[in-house]
Amino acid sequence: MKTEVKSTCCYCGVGCGVLIQAEGERIVGVRGDPEHPSNRGRLCTKGATLNLTTDPSYRLHYPERRSERGQGTTRTSWGEALDEAAERFAATIRQHGPDSVAFYISGQLMTEDYYVFNKLAKGLIGTNNIDTNSRLCMSSAVAGYKQTLGVDAPPCSYEDILLANVIFIAGANPAVAHPIIFRYIEDARAANPDLKIIVADPRRSESAEIADLHLPIKPGTDIALFNGMLHVLIGDHLVDDEFISSHTTGFAEQAEIVERYTPEAVAEVCGVPAQDIVQAARWFGQNGAALSIYCQGLNQSAHGTHNNAAIIHLHLATGQIGKPGAGPFSLTGQPNAMGGREVGGLSNLLSAHRDLANPQHRSEVASLWGVQSVPDKPGKSAIDLFSALKSGEVKAVWIACTNPAQSLPNQAAVREALQAAEYVVLQEAYANTDTAAYADLLLPATGWGEKHGTVTNSERRITHVNSAVPAPGEARHDWEIAVDFARRLGARLGVDASRLFPYADAETIFNEHRESTRGRDLDITGLSYKRLDADGPQQWPYPQGATYGKGRLYEDGVFPTGDGKARFVPVRHLATADIPDAEYPISLLSGRMRDQWHGMSRTGTVPRLFNLEDEPVLAMHPCDMRHRGLSSGDLVRVANNRGESIVRVEERPGLKKGRAWMPMHWGSQFMNTPGVNAVACDATDPYSKQPELKHAAVQIEKIDLPYPLAVVRRCANQSEALALLQATRHALARYPYATVGLYGRKSPLVVLRAATAEALDDTAIGALDTLFGIDGSDGAIVYVDSKRRVAKKAVAEGGRLLAVRLCGETQAVTWLRQAMAEDELDASLIRFALAPLGKPPVGVAPRNIICKCADVTDVQIRQEMADGADMPKLQEKLRCGTFCGSCVPEIRRMVAEYAPTEAAAA
Numbered sequence: 017m018k019t020e021v022k023s024t025c026c027y028c029g030v031g032c033g034v035l036i037q038a039e040g041e042r043i044v045g046v047r048g049d050p051e052h053p054s055n056r057g058r059l060c061t062k063g064a065t066l067n068l069t070t071d072p073s074y075r076l077h078y079p080e081r082r083s084e085r086g087q088g089t090t091r092t093s094w095g096e097a098l099d100e101a102a103e104r105f106a107a108t109i110r111q112h113g114p115d116s117v118a119f120y121i122s123g124q125l126m127t128e129d130y131y132v133f134n135k136l137a138k139g140l141i142g143t144n145n146i147d148t149n150s151r152l153c154m155s156s157a158v159a160g161y162k163q164t165l166g167v168d169a170p171p172c173s174y175e176d177i178l179l180a181n182v183i184f185i186a187g188a189n190p191a192v193a194h195p196i197i198f199r200y201i202e203d204a205r206a207a208n209p210d211l212k213i214i215v216a217d218p219r220r221s222e223s224a225e226i227a228d229l230h231l232p233i234k235p236g237t238d239i240a241l242f243n244g245m246l247h248v249l250i251g252d253h254l255v256d257d258e259f260i261s262s263h264t265t266g267f268a269e270q271a272e273i274v275e276r277y278t279p280e281a282v283a284e285v286c287g288v289p290a291q292d293i294v295q296a297a298r299w300f301g302q303n304g305a306a307l308s309i310y311c312q313g314l315n316q317s318a319h320g321t322h323n324n325a326a327i328i329h330l331h332l333a334t335g336q337i338g339k340p341g342a343g344p345f346s347l348t349g350q351p352n353a354m355g356g357r358e359v360g361g362l363s364n365l366l367s368a369h370r371d372l373a374n375p376q377h378r379s380e381v382a383s384l385w386g387v388q389s390v391p392d393k394p395g396k397s398a399i400d401l402f403s404a405l406k407s408g409e410v411k412a413v414w415i416a417c418t419n420p421a422q423s424l425p426n427q428a429a430v431r432e433a434l435q436a437a438e439y440v441v442l443q444e445a446y447a448n449t450d451t452a453a454y455a456d457l458l459l460p461a462t463g464w465g466e467k468h469g470t471v472t473n474s475e476r477r478i479t480h481v482n483s484a485v486p487a488p489g490e491a492r493h494d495w496e497i498a499v500d501f502a503r504r505l506g507a508r509l510g511v512d513a514s515r516l517f518p519y520a521d522a523e524t525i526f527n528e529h530r531e532s533t534r535g536r537d538l539d540i541t542g543l544s545y546k547r548l549d550a551d552g553p554q555q556w557p558y559p560q561g562a563t564y565g566k567g568r569l570y571e572d573g574v575f576p577t578g579d580g581k582a583r584f585v586p587v588r589h590l591a592t593a594d595i596p597d598a599e600y601p602i603s604l605l606s607g608r609m610r611d612q613w614h615g616m617s618r619t620g621t622v623p624r625l626f627n628l629e630d631e632p633v634l635a636m637h638p639c640d641m642r643h644r645g646l647s648s649g650d651l652v653r654v655a656n657n658r659g660e661s662i663v664r665v666e667e668r669p670g671l672k673k674g675r676a677w678m679p680m681h682w683g684s685q686f687m688n689t690p691g692v693n694a695v696a697c698d699a700t701d702p703y704s705k706q707p708e709l710k711h712a713a714v715q716i717e718k719i720d721l722p723y724p725l726a727v728v729r730r731c732a733n734q735s736e737a738l739a740l741l742q743a744t745r746h747a748l749a750r751y752p753y754a755t756v757g758l759y760g761r762k763s764p765l766v767v768l769r770a771a772t773a774e775a776l777d778d779t780a781i782g783a784l785d786t787l788f789g790i791d792g793s794d795g796a797i798v799y800v801d802s803k804r805r806v807a808k809k810a811v812a813e814g815g816r817l818l819a820v821r822l823c824g825e826t827q828a829v830t831w832l833r834q835a836m837a838e839d840e841l842d843a844s845l846i847r848f849a850l851a852p853l854g855k856p857p858v859g860v861a862p863r864n865i866i867c868k869c870a871d872v873t874d875v876q877i878r879q880e881m882a883d884g885a886d887m888p889k890l891q892e893k894l895r896c897g898t899f900c901g902s903c904v905p906e907i908r909r910m911v912a913e914y915a916p917t918e919a920a921a922a
């Protein structure tokens with residue numbers, strides 16, 4: 017019997033509601049929850065393929081321990097595992113004090129999980145050494161809101177997108193990173209012809225495609241831009257004097273600072289025309305309701321807090337806050353980064369938006385928890401925590417639901433730290449992540465579809481997440497693991513932990529968390545699991561007696577600052593931490609792609625999510641490429657004093673000279689280096705301690721690896737493909753350049769690409785064939801040109817191409833991969849696969865699937881455009897871009913790029 021269970025998508029902070037379809041113990045489908053107010057039934061490509069990430073074969077099933085680093089792991093029982101962990105933590109604490117241990121957790125945990133971890137560190141052990149990956153993500157937004165508005169609360173709702181007259185997107189790429197929010201932006205555009213959309217992004221991002229004005233500012237110059245806009249707003253009398261005097265403080269000082277930020281001066285700093293700055297300011301000030309949407313382009317900066325403050329200033333100066341369609345709307349990245357902020361899950365925060373530095377707050381939390389005190393010494397924030405592990409100041413670390421051996425900047429230092437740590441526990445849902453190699457103890461956690469609890473999304477909306485299926489193997493819920501460990505640790509430290517952690521279920525934890533919010537800005541004392549189930553997801557605050565939550569904050573112009581007034585804080589332009597110079601002249605940006613999620617532990621198991629891109633590609637400006645003698649498809653070394661990575665380079669539209677861009681997703685599981693974080697910058701913001709992940713100064717140079725090789729292997733199903741992928745990982749280190757991924761839809765493929773300085777010898781080629789199970793001669797055709805060091809092999813099975821291995825010449829891989837994925841290639845076409853230069857047979861054009869929902873390729877789209885189809889026609893005829901809509905910007909770009917060529921021809 018099929019059941020449908022209400023849950024949420026476990027990827028981004030939009031927090032879409034989903035209905036999980038389960039049959040027995042198996043998840044068989046997923047669809048958008050039409051009743052969820054945040055997405056109203058819509059899902060993007062990642063949400064819509066969640067059911068494909070639940071194959072148990074790549075999950076962690078049992079606790080595993082490693083007796084020696086570098087050795088394999090062996091299965092153990094929960095009792096032994098947690099006793100060992102408790103023993104090690106207790107011994108370390110006894111010998112070196114509570115600050116010698118630390119927790120590094122995640123915005124992808126449930127609020128209940130988060131709450132327990134926080135209490136475990138701050139309440140039971142007595143250390144504030146608990147930080148999370150939100151430090152890499154939202155901590156500048158938290159600090160920015162607190163400095164200006166008083167508390168950490170995004171004041172807007174998604175509804176405001178539809179009510180805005182001007183949308184200012186700064187340092188965010190929602191078309192890719194928050195697709196359902198981008199759907200709202202498109203809806204707003206369609207409904208309101210007067211809407212103005214401004215995008216500030218050093219790249220012409222996918223989101224910039226919808227903009228009326230794109231400001232391709234120099235990386236890290238946002239404060240100059242925002243101060244320049246404030247300058248224009250003041251000069252043009254577009255500020256709201258009444259709002260400023262009644263509801264804010266500090267305006268005069270900031271007004272004095274921005275006097276020098278003339279459009280001309282700012283144009284110089286930001287590298288955009290002065291009139292564009294004036295235009296942006298005028299639209300912001302004149303058009304009516306102004307909504308800013310921002311994310312990591314502002315947060316991930318060594319002055320991220322002030323980036324946030326400077327954009328919030330624009331709203332305070334114009335009174336564009338607390339009104340329909342207006343406000344500074346920081347998008348949260350992870351599905352429950354907000355919940356983590358609510359429970360105070362950072363090393364400087366306490367439950368319910370309390371501050372560690374505030375003695376009153378500490379004693380309130382101590383009495384809520386029934387402990388004597390909460391330590392006052394600030395804990396270590398992520399970057400410092402890993403330095404302390406390296407220096408030995410922190411000796412044992414518990415990592416849950418995050419993958420620091422990929423996602424932290426300056427990986428060489430991070431990996432040294434993990435290596436140096438005396439004891440590392442990793443609580444993970446999946447078996448393969450870069451961090452797992454460093455864990456002494458691996459604890460299996462339940463994942464999406466199995467877990468339960470509550471999450472809060474970007475618009476402060478809390479959803480009750482239900483389990484649809486039981487845990488695989490012996491996996492346990494994150495909160496259960498933390499509670500069990502806490503009790504065992506308490507017993508060893510002489511603390512009655514069963515009194516502190518009496519929880520038998522997640523609901524009891526929620527109720528305790530709820531109580532901690534009483535009377536605070538995020539008061540949720542009116543909520544319960546029961547109410548959430550009966551009335552659906554609710555926004556906070558939702559105090560006792562309320563019948564609905566608050567969609568919009570500060571409607572009364574009163575801010576939670578003590579004097580009720582919001583604050584302008586003095587902010588000035590500052591340079592990025594890593595300034596490009598002669599040695600490292602290129603500013604490297606990093607960020608997201610539509611179909612992958614962070615370290616790809618989940619999205620990297622779904623073949624179709626590689627169809628957009630199955631290899632990490634560095635995008636560069638044609639002039640910078642020419643200058644280095646590079647052509648698209650060449651391999652380059654990206655390097656600075658922190659590390660290096662070898663990747664393929666491509667000319668991509670949308671980048672200015674001196675800038676390059678690389679996705680953050682590929683790490684050592686899918687290539688043979690840690691990826692972009694080998695070189696990313698670990699300098700931090702002084703207030704938020706968030707690292708400057710967005711900008712690194714690097715040198716990019718051609719690397720001579722003249723012998724390319726590629727293998728494409730068709731697999732019977734996803735499980736078989738994943739097993740092969742796993743086996744292939746061990747081979748990546750053999751080559752100076754190597755990447756492996758999946759591809760396809762009907763027939764999943766494993767695709768390996770590599771390059772070497774010397775041609776592979778027969779033994780090495782033989783080993784490669786064995787790895788891919790094509791070492792026999794049955795159904796095989798080979799082509800060898802020893803003079804050119806070319807060696808190719810194609811293997812057919814049952815009349816269909818099974819695998820192709822190409823050494824020395826690999827051009828065919830692009831069309832082959834596509835044709836094999838579509839099962840089009842019969843064995844008679846094998847010779848084309850092996851032909852010199854690898855030209856495709858007539859009729860088999862290289863193609864890419866653009867719309868994954870409707871399975872529409874670029875070739876089909878181009879064909880229709882040649883017949884005169886425009887965007888609506890394409891959507892009508894091919895149905896592309898009419899399901900989740902994530903490919904719409906891309907199709908639109910194809911249409912835009914197609915038109916001029918046609919016009920020229922005519």
Ligand SMILES: Nc1nc2c(c(=O)[nH]1)N[C@H]1C(S)=C(S)[C@@H](COP(=O)(O)OP(=O)(O)OC[C@H]3O[C@@H](n4cnc5c(=O)[nH]c(N)nc54)[C@H](O)[C@@H]3O)O[C@H]1N2
Pocket residue numbers: 028029062153186187188189190192193194216217218219221234235236237238311312313314348349350605606607608609610611612613614710
């Ligand atoms: N598909 C997908 N979606 C995701 C995620 C994912 O892994 N995959 N992760 C989620 C998470 S945790 C997060 S935090 C969000 C991140 O969401 P976003 O912040 O929207 O995404 P990013 O790609 O990190 O960066 C956004 C943009 O910032 C620009 N940028 C870089 N430097 C600057 C600068 O100095 N100034 C300005 N104005 N812009 C700059 C980049 O060019 C990029 O286009 O995405 C969430 N959604």
Ligand SMILES: Nc1nc2c(c(=O)[nH]1)N[C@H]1C(S)=C(S)[C@@H](COP(=O)(O)OP(=O)(O)OC[C@H]3O[C@@H](n4cnc5c(=O)[nH]c(N)nc54)[C@H](O)[C@@H]3O)O[C@H]1N2
Pocket residue numbers: 122124125149150152153154312316349350416417418419420422423424425443444445446449461462463464467494606607608613614615616617618680692693696709710
């Ligand atoms: N260069 C560069 N680096 C970046 C960024 C960037 O833009 N550029 N962005 C940064 C940002 S904003 C973020 S948020 C971080 C994200 O960085 P990470 O937190 O490292 O990213 P994930 O890969 O999502 O890691 C989550 C892990 O938890 C596991 N997991 C999934 N569900 C569960 C569960 O229910 N329980 C447990 N215990 N485990 C689970 C997953 O398998 C995965 O390995 O990366 C940061 N790093």
Ligand code: SF4
Pocket residue numbers: 025026027028029030031032055058059060061062063064194195196197
């Ligand atoms: S926008 Fe996509 S990734 Fe984000 S929550 Fe919704 S379905 Fe999931």
Ligand SMILES: [Mo]
Pocket residue numbers: 152153154349350
């Ligand atoms: Mo994030």
